[in-house]
Amino acid sequence: MELNFKIRDKSDKSLKLREENLTNFKKKGFPNKREEDWKFTDLEKFLKDNFDELNNDNLNDKKPDFHEFSFIHNSIKLINGKLQSFDFKSENLKDKNCISITNLDFNHHLNFANNLKDNPMQNLNTALHEGGFNLNISSDYKFKHPIVIYNYFTGTLKNKIINNSDSINLLKNSNATILEYLVDESKGNFFKNTFKYINIDENAFLNYYFINKNESKNFFYEYSKVQLSKNSNFKKYLFSSGIKFGKFESNIKLNGTNSSSEVYSGLFLGTNKHQEVKTTVQHLKPNCQSHQDVKNVITSGSKGVFQGKIFVEEIAQKTNAYQLSKGLLLDKDSEFSTKPELEIYADDVKCSHGSTSGNIDKDALFYLKSRGIDSKEAVKMIIKGFLETVLEKIKNKEIMDILLNHFNTHIKYENRSN
Amino acid sequence: MSKVFDTNKDYKYGFTTDIESFKAPKGLSEGTIKFISKEKKEPKWLLDWRLKAYKRLKSLKEPNWQKPKYPKIDYQDLYYYSAPKSTKNKPKSLDEVDPKLIETYKKLGIPLDEQKRLSGVAVDAVFDSVSVATTFKGELTKKGIIFCSISEAIQKHPDLVKKYLGSVIPLTDHYFATLNSAVFTDGSFVYIPPNVRCPMELSTYFRINASQTGQFERTLIIADKGSYVSYLEGCTAPMRDENQLHAANVELVALDDAEIKYSTVQNWYPGDEEGKGGIYNFVTKRGACRGKNSKISWTQVETGSAITWKYPSCILQGDNSVGEFYSIAITNNHQKADTGTKMIHLGKNTKSKIISKGISAGKADNTYRGLVDISKKAENSRNYTQCDSLLMGNKCGAHTVPYIRNKNSSSTIEHEATTSKINEDQLFYCNQRGLNQEEAVSLIVNGFCKEVLQQLPMEFAVEAQKLVSISLEGSVG
Numbered sequence: 001m002e003l004n005f006k007i008r009d010k011s012d013k014s015l016k017l018r019e020e021n022l023t024n025f026k027k028k029g030f031p032n033k034r035e036e037d038w039k040f041t042d043l044e045k046f047l048k049d050n051f052d053e054l055n056n057d058n059l060n061d062k063k064p065d066f067h068e069f070s071f072i073h074n075s076i077k078l079i080n081g082k083l084q085s086f087d088f089k090s091e092n093l094k095d096k097n098c099i100s101i102t103n104l105d106f107n108h109h110l111n112f113a114n115n116l117k118d119n120p121m122q123n124l125n126t127a128l129h130e131g132g133f134n135l136n137i138s139s140d141y142k143f144k145h146p147i148v149i150y151n152y153f154t155g156t157l158k159n160k161i162i163n164n165s166d167s168i169n170l171l172k173n174s175n176a177t178i179l180e181y182l183v184d185e186s187k188g189n190f191f192k193n194t195f196k197y198i199n200i201d202e203n204a205f206l207n208y209y210f211i212n213k214n215e216s217k218n219f220f221y222e223y224s225k226v227q228l229s230k231n232s233n234f235k236k237y238l239f240s241s242g243i244k245f246g247k248f249e250s251n252i253k254l255n256g257t258n259s260s261s262e263v264y265s266g267l268f269l270g271t272n273k274h275q276e277v278k279t280t281v282q283h284l285k286p287n288c289q290s291h292q293d294v295k296n297v298i299t300s301g302s303k304g305v306f307q308g309k310i311f312v313e314e315i316a317q318k319t320n321a322y323q324l325s326k327g328l329l330l331d332k333d334s335e336f337s338t339k340p341e342l343e344i345y346a347d348d349v350k351c352s353h354g355s356t357s358g359n360i361d362k363d364a365l366f367y368l369k370s371r372g373i374d375s376k377e378a379v380k381m382i383i384k385g386f387l388e389t390v391l392e393k394i395k396n397k398e399i400m401d402i403l404l405n406h407f408n409t410h411i412k413y414e415n416r417s418n
Numbered sequence: 419m420s421k422v423f424d425t426n427k428d429y430k431y432g433f434t435t436d437i438e439s440f441k442a443p444k445g446l447s448e449g450t451i452k453f454i455s456k457e458k459k460e461p462k463w464l465l466d467w468r469l470k471a472y473k474r475l476k477s478l479k480e481p482n483w484q485k486p487k488y489p490k491i492d493y494q495d496l497y498y499y500s501a502p503k504s505t506k507n508k509p510k511s512l513d514e515v516d517p518k519l520i521e522t523y524k525k526l527g528i529p530l531d532e533q534k535r536l537s538g539v540a541v542d543a544v545f546d547s548v549s550v551a552t553t554f555k556g557e558l559t560k561k562g563i564i565f566c567s568i569s570e571a572i573q574k575h576p577d578l579v580k581k582y583l584g585s586v587i588p589l590t591d592h593y594f595a596t597l598n599s600a601v602f603t604d605g606s607f608v609y610i611p612p613n614v615r616c617p618m619e620l621s622t623y624f625r626i627n628a629s630q631t632g633q634f635e636r637t638l639i640i641a642d643k644g645s646y647v648s649y650l651e652g653c654t655a656p657m658r659d660e661n662q663l664h665a666a667n668v669e670l671v672a673l674d675d676a677e678i679k680y681s682t683v684q685n686w687y688p689g690d691e692e693g694k695g696g697i698y699n700f701v702t703k704r705g706a707c708r709g710k711n712s713k714i715s716w717t718q719v720e721t722g723s724a725i726t727w728k729y730p731s732c733i734l735q736g737d738n739s740v741g742e743f744y745s746i747a748i749t750n751n752h753q754k755a756d757t758g759t760k761m762i763h764l765g766k767n768t769k770s771k772i773i774s775k776g777i778s779a780g781k782a783d784n785t786y787r788g789l790v791d792i793s794k795k796a797e798n799s800r801n802y803t804q805c806d807s808l809l810m811g812n813k814c815g816a817h818t819v820p821y822i823r824n825k826n827s828s829s830t831i832e833h834e835a836t837t838s839k840i841n842e843d844q845l846f847y848c849n850q851r852g853l854n855q856e857e858a859v860s861l862i863v864n865g866f867c868k869e870v871l872q873q874l875p876m877e878f879a880v881e882a883q884k885l886v887s888i889s890l891e892g893s894v895g
Contacts, residue, residue, distance in 0.1 A: 036483070040823075314812055329827035332794070340835070342818040347809035347839040355822055358830030 001048045004055040005128055005161075014106050022127035028120040040305040040337040041247055041276045046219065047191060053159040054191065056128045064154045064185060071398040073179075074147040076101065076133060079154060081164035081192065083133040090145050098141040104134040109165050112197040112225070121221060125163045125195050132164040132194075139171040139201070146177040146396065153218070158188035165195040170204040170232075177207040179399055182240075184216035196224040198234070202256065205233040209399055211406050212242045219245040230256030230285075237394065238265040239403060240275060241410035249278040254288040254316075263292045266390035268383070268411045269302035269334075276305035279323075283316040283346075292323040295390050297383050297411075299330035309341040312349055319349040327357035328386050330379075383411060445494040448472065451600055454499045458569050458603075461576060471589045471599035478593045485785045485817060486725045486754030488698060491663060498601045498634070557617060564609040565620055568636055571607035578609055582640055586669040586706045586733070594665040595702040602636035602667065610645035610676070619875050621650040635666035641676035643709065648679040648875060664723075666701045674709030674736065679717070681874055682730075683882055686722035693752025693781070696724025703730035707739035707768075715742040717873040719882045720755060721889040729787065731760035734768035734796075741770040744870040746882075748889045749782030749814070758788035758805075758820075763796035763829070772803040775867050779810040779890055785817040792829045799829040807837040808866055810859075810890070860887035 003026075007018045031037065032044035047054070059080060066077060074091060077084040086101050093099065109129055116122040137143075170176060200206055220243055226234055240246050252261045265277050281290040296304035306325040327336030340353040360382050368378035387407070394400050443450065451472055455465040480491075558565055564575060572579050587595050610616055641647050651668075664686075670678050680703075689696025699722075705714035716730040726749075732741030743759040761770035770790065778784040786805045807816035818835045840862055848858035864871070864883055871879050871886075 039821075317812070327824065329824060331827050334827055335823070335825045337821075337823040338833075339819070339821050340833070341820075342807075342835060342837055343815070344807070344809065344817065344837050345812070345815045347812045347814070349809075350836075350838055352834065352836040353818070354835075355820070355833040356831060357822070357824040359827045 001051050002053040004053060004057075006056060007127065008056075008058070009106065017110070018127045018129075021123040024117075025120050025123035025127060028123070031120060037278070037307075039339070040303075040307070041274065043221070043247070046245055046274070050189065050219070051159055051191070054161045055159055056130070056161050056163070059155060059157070059160070062155075064152050066150055066152070068150070069148060069398070069402070073145050073398075074143070076135070076147060076149045078133070078149060078151045080152070080157065081162045081194070082131045086133075091143065098138045100136045102134045104132040104165060104167055108134060108167065112165070112167065113195070116195075116223075116225070119223070121193055121223065122195060125165060125193050128161065128163040130162070130164055132166040134167045134169075136169045137171060137174045137176055137204075140173045141171075142174060143176045146179055146399070149178060149180040151180055151182045153182075153184045153186040153190070153192075153216075155186060156188050157186040157190040157218075160188070160190040162190060162192040162194075164192075165197065167197045167199075168206070169199045170201060170206055172201045173203045174201075175205045177209075177396065177399075179209040179211065179402070181402070182210070182212045182216070182243075184212075184214060184218060186218070189218060191219040192221065194220075194222045196222065198224060198226040200226070200228045200232040200234055202230045202232060204229075205235075207235045207237075207396075209237045209239070210248075211239045211399075211402055213406070214409065215242045217244045221247045221249075223249045224251065226250060226252045226261070228252070228254050228256060228259040228261060231258045232256060233259065234261045235393075236261075236263045237390075238263070238277060239267070239406055240265075241268045241406065242270070243273065243275065245274050247276040247278065249280075251280045251282075252290070253282045253284060254290065255284050257285045257287050259285070260289040260291075262290070262393075263294070264390045264393055265294045265296075266387040267295070267304065268297045268387075268407065269299065269304055270410065270412055271300040271302065273302040274305075275303075276307065278305075278307040280309045280311065281321065283310070283312040283319045283321065286316055287318045288316060289319075290321045292325075293390055293393075294325045295328075295387050296326070296336060297328045297330065297386060298334035298336055301333040303335045303337070305336075306338045306340070306355075308339070308353070309343065310351055310353070312344040312346050312351060314345045317346050317348045319346060319351065321349070321351045323353035325353075325355045326386070328383065329357060329359055380411070444497055446472075446496070446498060446601065450498050454601060454603065457499060458572075460572055463580065464572060467584070467589070468600050471596050474589055475593070475596045475600055478596060480593050484727055485756045485787075486727065486783060488725055491698075493597075496663070499603060554618060561614050561617065562611040563614060563616055564607065566607055568602075568605045568607045568638060571609075571638075575607075575609070578640065579607070579638065582638055582669070582671055584669075586671060586704045587667050587702055591702065594700045595667055598634050598636060598665050598667040598702070602634045605636040605666070605668075606639070606649075607637070608639040608647060608649065610641045610647045612642045613644040614642075615645065616647040619648045619650050619877075633664050633666075635664070635668075637666070637668040638671075639669070639678060639680070640671045641673065641678045641712075643673045644675040646677045649681070650875065650878060651680070651682045652684050662695075663698050664700065668701070668703040668730075670703075670705030670714055672705065672707050672709060672712035672714050672739075675711045676709060677713040677715075678705065679715045680705070680730070681878060682716075682718040682720075683874075683878060683885070684718070684720045684722050684726070685885060687724075688722050688751065688753045689724040691751050693724070696753070697722070699723040699726045699728065701728040703728060704733065705731065705741070706733045707736050707741060707765075709739070710736045710765075711738045712736050713740040713742070715740075715744075715873070716759065717744040717870065718746070718757075719870070719874070719885065720745070720747045720757060721885055723755075724753060726753075726755040726757055729758050729760055731762070732770065733762045733764065734770065734799075735764045736768075737765040738767045739765055740768070742873075743770075743772045743774070744873045745774045746777070746867045746870045746886065747775070747784055747786075748777045748886065749779070749784045750889060751780040751782060753780075753782045755783070756785040756787055758786045760789040761791070761801060762789070763792040763799040763801070766795070766797045767799065768796055769800045770802075772801070772805070773869050774803075774805040775870055776805070776807040776816055777810070777863060777866070777890070778807065778814040778816045781813045783815045783817070785819060786835075787819040789821040789823075790831055790833070791821075791823045792826050792831065794825045796826055797828045799826065801829075801831045801833075803831075803833040803835075805835045806866070807835075808863070809837065809839050856891070859890065863887070863890060
């Protein structure tokens with residue numbers, strides 16, 4: 001695989017930094033399975049097998065037709081990772097300064113990136129950084145309607161690598177619901193390397209949904225760094241079914257008392273998919289809570305991976321942390337690997353994890369069949385039931401509708417053996 | 419427990435040696451290996467095997483992914499072979515032994531003669547257990563069971579040793595295992611012939627001269643078709659030991675319908691309360707269920723050593739084979755443990771069960787690290803894992819690092835882990851009924867460990883139960 005990476009930003013200030021980062025990246029290269037964090041996902045091999053070349057050449061693709069949802073919402077539109085436009089009219093803002101959204105420039109990006117210098121993917125991201133958005137929500141502002149981020153990929157993205165980063169900052173007492181909707185209509189192939197920096201101040205909360213629209217044969221790596229202050233709350237829902245390769249990493253720091261985080265993921269991995277969900281939750285202050293629930297339905301040569309770590313610092317007493325990962329393997333070629341990890345230094349805590357994997361319960365299938373349901377339908381019901389614990393957490397009706405659509409598109413189960 | 423050893427100054431790198439009786443030069447080299455081999459009158463194939471391991475060792479790096487870090491070991495500063503020690507440095511009678519040590523022995527209910535042996539008191543050759551051992555030996559020979567030191571087996575049963583040595587832990591394994599292959603000194607050898615059920619628990623205790631196996635112990639146990647053996651290693655009492663680094667290799671082979679039960683109680687010197695000294699227990703234990711319907715069961719109670727770093731594993735090759743792992747790891751003061759198991763499912767209908775209980779007190783760190791790997795061909799396989807950790811105090815750590823891979827849809831894996839402290843309601847309940855804090859904790863901890871303690875052979879279980887309580891003395895309140 002040839003790497004044709006060019007630094008196009010020639011301004012004095014950034015050139016040196018970018019070059020440094022590129023050299024650092026080249027020293028380490030793309031991570032492979034010899035590295036603990038990438039043990040189950042050999043990125044180097046995946047890229048080598050699927051790309052003859054990777055370049056960061058400029059693209060001049062015309063604007064796609066955005067098919068917007070019909071319910072009332074705000075929107076942020078991204079094309080190939082870059083901020084295109086935004087619209088907050090539905091909020092009827094009296095004070096326009098409540099919400100600010102700008103292009104995330106390189107200097108701003110550096111503020112965050114410097115903390116992750118050891119990560120080669122971060123080095124690459126910084127070296128070839130080409131923008132993203134920077135969303136600020138003022139204190140006390142509570143969104144009336146959800147924000148939809150239309151994340152479009154269009155044109156002939158051939159052997160292309162996209163490096164961008166986004167920042168979301170919620171100040172005191174604010175809240176927001178964000179839906180990132182991935183629409184991949186590109187021809188050719190690309191690899192997207194994204195870093196997200198999320199900061200949630202005191203008493204603020206953020207619900208973040210990620211839903212993928214159609215089948216995508218492309219490669220996504222995403223690293224989210226989430227910082228929570230006192231009494232704040234973060235919920236992430238990940239529905240990336242349909243993506244050929246995905247690794248979604250969240251590093252959540254519970255840095256204020258009584259803060260809490262929840263991560264839910266429900267995936268149906270159809271033909272030859274590889275997806276990994278990786279979470280690290282750091283309990284740094286007392287009385288924090290965290291909950292993770294990851295469900296994978298895996299079939300036809302797909303591989304699901306979950307790596308989760310709960311870290312509890314000495315002073316983080318009264319921590320309550322739970323982690324559940326389940327894999328439902330539908331046929332012989334499917335594989336589920338997990339590494340649920342606990343690292344605990346405080347004694348007055350309740351931390352636990354559970355992990356299971358296996359086939360459909362024969363008794364459950366028999367039960368349904370004996371009540372006149374044909375086996376294909378029965379399997380579908382069981383899959384639905386399996387994912388239900390994740391779905392039932394969603395309170396927003398509009399998002400639920402989108403999600404049901406998403407599952408109708410992606411749950412394709414060929415009844416082969418049963 | 420560590421209080422017991424406060425006057426012990428011998429626990430430095432290498433070991434105190436009696437110059438007169440010592441022959442091998444210091445350091446690791448081809449010369450040392452040839453020396454060991456010559457001293458033990460080994461056949462050429464074994465020397466070649468050792469040298470091959472040494473060659474391989476030179477290309478390996480010491481692993482550093484483990485949780486407990488330790489100061490760099492200077493392998494050239496160690497002695498790799500010492501002839502049996504003279505009695506010059508040993509205490510002459512129990513009066514010279516640390517009274518606290520004796521007190522612990524009394525608590526554990528250990529007979530006087532055994533106390534002498536354990537504390538390293540020079541005793542006469544006619545030792546009570548010797549006669550016992552010879553009686554047992556007669557009975558074993560009648561059944562065709564071979565139970566001797568591995569040096570003896572190399573001389574007397576070379577075919578068996580040649581066939582199985584290194585077949586479970588190959589020369590090309592990790593650093594410490596390869597080091598052991600190059601320089602191992604002695605250990606046990608057990609062979610159970612087909613369809614024989616070993617009439618008693620085999621223990622190193624009954625093997626004459628077992629106390630001088632050295633720091634690079636090598637044990638090989640073979641259970642032929644349809645046989646059964648239960649093997650006990652170690653002892654509940656704190657052992658006097660002069661080596662700091664222990665890199666033993668234990669290989670188990672179970673053929674068709676055979677069963678091996680391997681129990682360990684490890685209570686070596688854990689270092690003092692400041693974390694100085696103590697033994698590094700870096701052991702490679704692996705069992706292969708080669709035959710159909712075979713079974714290997716590991717049970718371990720790890721309370722000693724400054725650092726315990728081991729993963730007794732099962733390779734489930736034969737169809738319907740079963741692997742089990744029961745573990746209690748207790749760490750107090752500055753002790754560190756990184757232990758767990760690997761269950762590698764290769765055959766059809768293979769089953770494995772992992773029960774791990776970690777207890778951490780003082781400033782200790784306790785890690786469970788394990789692998790469950792069900793391969794594509796291991797149809798209808800099953801694994802159940804449960805690892806619970808108990809924390810006592812807020813200066814200690816408990817960690818769980820399981821790796822779980824399922825590549826077969828007809829197989830099922832279940833894993834659960836919890837971490838918590840002793841339930842205050844339980845403590846209150848016990849206090850209310852007149853138990854003091856220490857007794858209450860001991861009772862609760864023993865209940866916490868019960869599932870594992872039950873797996874130990876009877877005599878062992880009673881002692882181990884007491885050991886669990888003693889190990890946590892001083893950590894409450």
